[in-house]
Amino acid sequence: MKLIYQQMLAFFAVIITVIVVLGFSFIRTTRTMLYQNSWQQLQQYAASIEKEAIRYNTKTNQVVGFNQQFLNDGTVILRDQHIHFSVYDANKKLVYPSGMGTTMSGTPGGSIYDPKISAKDWKKLKRNKIITQSPHVTFRTRNRDQPVNTPSLRTIDVLVPLFYKNGATKKFVGAISIGSFEQTLQANEQQIEKNLFIALLVSGIAALLLSYILARYSVRRINRLRYATHSVANGDFDIQVDSNHKDEIDDLADDFNGMVNSLRTSNEEIKRQEKRRREFMADAAHEMRTPLTTINGILEGLAYDAIPEEDKGHSIELMQNETKRLIRLVNENLDYEKIRTGQIALNKTNFDGAEVLHNLVEQLTKKAAAADDEFKLTVPEKLPVWADYDRFVQVLFNIMQNAIQFSQANVIEVTGSRTDHATVVAIQDHGIGMTPDQVKNIWERYYKADPSRKNTKYGESGLGLAISHQLVQQHGGSIKVDSVENEGTCFTVTFPDEGFDKPIIDD
Template sequence: MRIKYIYQQLISHISVIIVAFLVVSFVFTHFVEQLVLEIKGQELLEYGVNILSDLQENPSPAEYQSTLIKYNDVLGSRGIGFGMFDTQRNRLYAVGGNFSITNDEWNKIKNGKGKIIKGSTWRGNQEVTLVAIPYSVNGQVAGVISLTAPLSDSKQMINKINEYLVYTVFFAFAVALLLSILLSRIHVKRLKKLQEATSLVAIGDYNVNVPSSNFDEIGELANDFNSMVGKLRESKEAIDALENRRRQFMSDVSHEMRTPLTTISGVIEGLNNNMIPEQEKGKGLTLVSQETKRLIRLVNENLDYDKIRSNQIVLMKERIQLQEVLEIIQEQLFTQAEEKKVEIEVVVAEEVMIYADYDRLIQIIMNITKNSIQFTENGLIWLRGRMEDNNTIIEIEDTGIGIEAKEIENIWKRFYKADISRTNTPYGEFGLGLSIVKQLVQFHKGSITVESEKGQGTKFTIKIPLNE
């Protein structure tokens, strides 16, 4: 059976209120009754003590009788009766009521238990408060004096108090019920907003926000919900961006591979059908070789990235002379740089060493330098190296077209291309080069940063610890 949360709240609150009111009412009523009876009993006890005191002060029969008559008038006007009994429980004197002493009461007095005050007992046909006080003659218990007061007046007062208490309980219950309904509606409304927001998130809408606070657990839940939705929104944006790059990547793959494959297929078909003149065959085979190497680079670049992501790269670190590495790269890229009228200049001292994997170090610097050649024309590229605070610093700076500030963080992302011209270049075909570079530098426990300004060139700075 489904019960709405607001009804659960109301049932819970009302149950607690009813139980609390019943307990409080019962305790209060019992307390008032006991208090009234105790006050009445103390009043009778004081009268009894006074009567005995006056009787002892006036022991002659005449004065004795006068004292009893005086108290008869005083107590009679207050509706209080009293009587005197001997040790055989025979009534010696009685005023205003049906007096008697029970065996149990007399035994307690006779055994030295002192005075007996009963909150409520029956004498005749009425309920009374009873006080029985023993009196002595020559040090021996000679009898008992008993005082009673009817409880009808006290009962009326107690009933009146209970009546007002009932009115108070109903009023308090009504106020508490209204407050319970109000608070329940507020809580249900807040939960309803969370439910509606959750439903929107469930269908893929992450642009939701619920009012939050640190006032209570629901407010904290709303805070956590907003934080969760924010992270989901960021994840969705990242996934969408990755999906867009993946689609662009697939488009690039198709384009990049179609061109060399078409070239290779055409040359081979021409060779098979003797459609290529003898003097052109060598040129055709060279073209096939170049295009094959280009395909190998494409495949290797992707394999490298996947190995890095799955932590399958094992570095064989050693101390290497940095000047040797930079000069090798300068020599290998000389032809490509010359085509773009770019001069590569190495600036490093002989004693500068670096602790790295030789092949991966070549790959790191080669990728960045190729990237610099690609975006530099009629300019310079500096390959610098130095030691600083037990670190080896490598700087690759060019005078190329530079990178816009908003694109600097994106250049490390997989598939990202800062310029569409990369689509048709054999270097960094899939936009993976710099992503691989950053991962390899991090594997060396190092860091890489880039500084660039549009039209003013770019500088990559690599810092790798000299020791493990």
């Protein structure tokens, strides 16, 4: 079953159950109230009749007669209201209407209202108790022996005792039975039930509408998430679902948005990696092909004796250089793989980094001068370092060489310092710099931010930083890059004193 129908059914069932339960209890209460009211009203009539219509003989304390006129008028008035009454003497003998010869017009066959009073009830009446009676047969044929069992003549009654009171004297002198047609009550009841039924019908339709609106609202929100999920499945990672942060569906929408964001990030990363992989394959092939083509060309020249004798020496030297370049390429690749997979053992020692930096600057000064660059070294007298000496040199050499390579006629600032638990070397140049996108890729093998610079006089392969990065990571340290295009780059390398408490340099 569709969710909307399930929800509608649930809402509808709850609302209808409430309405039906309320309806039934309302009908019950109303019926009870109707009976109570009728009995109360009948009692009031009985009280009036007792007051106005019965005459007593104050000497004998007996009922001596009735105000015939009042009774007849009362009978007519009450009959219009479908109410009948009878009066009995102290011996349970019917004294009105039959005793007075009054005919009961308006009743079938001139039957009379004469409810049978049980002995038990009579006793109660004598004890001055008022008795209320549920619907029952009360009409009899005129000679009082045959009950008239017609549904329309069933009445509810009240039996009221008559007492003669004179000072302290209080004497039971008879009873009045007064009844109202059950039909009248039923008509009222039916009217109420009819109204209630209409109210139920209207509420039912309203409940149906309301449950539809509520169900539609929830289902629409779920469907929105469904469509968004479809879009993501079809590769749209930019989709977002609105959320008001109010309920569980909003929470689900928030989680969904979070998931889509993660998916987008990993999808971009996968694409980037895939692009890098393709570039890596192409670059590796390209890097190898250039020296191999050169070597092949020279070898062919030699084979066909196409190279003049005086150039042969130079050709062989060229071949040697290209072969060295190939060997370097292969070695660096192998080195990278070994470092990456943790196959190299770092031989960490405690040495003076200040001395290393001085040596490196000295070594590279000539190269820097060729690019009109100049080193500015700021380093304390002693700079304790806890690292593999050769790898430390390799990392800094590579970064300093890059600084020369990518800046022209500028100062390259090399700063060595200590923090609490690490040695930090920063190399700041004022060269070509990099865009944020380029910075993202510089740790990848063969990556060159500016491909047009491939195979310059340095014969760079794009492996330097990839190796340096892996090496620093193996040391438990970090390399941070801050670069602004056309302004310069700063590499900050941190070597922590991991596993070494106090790096001390002996004098």
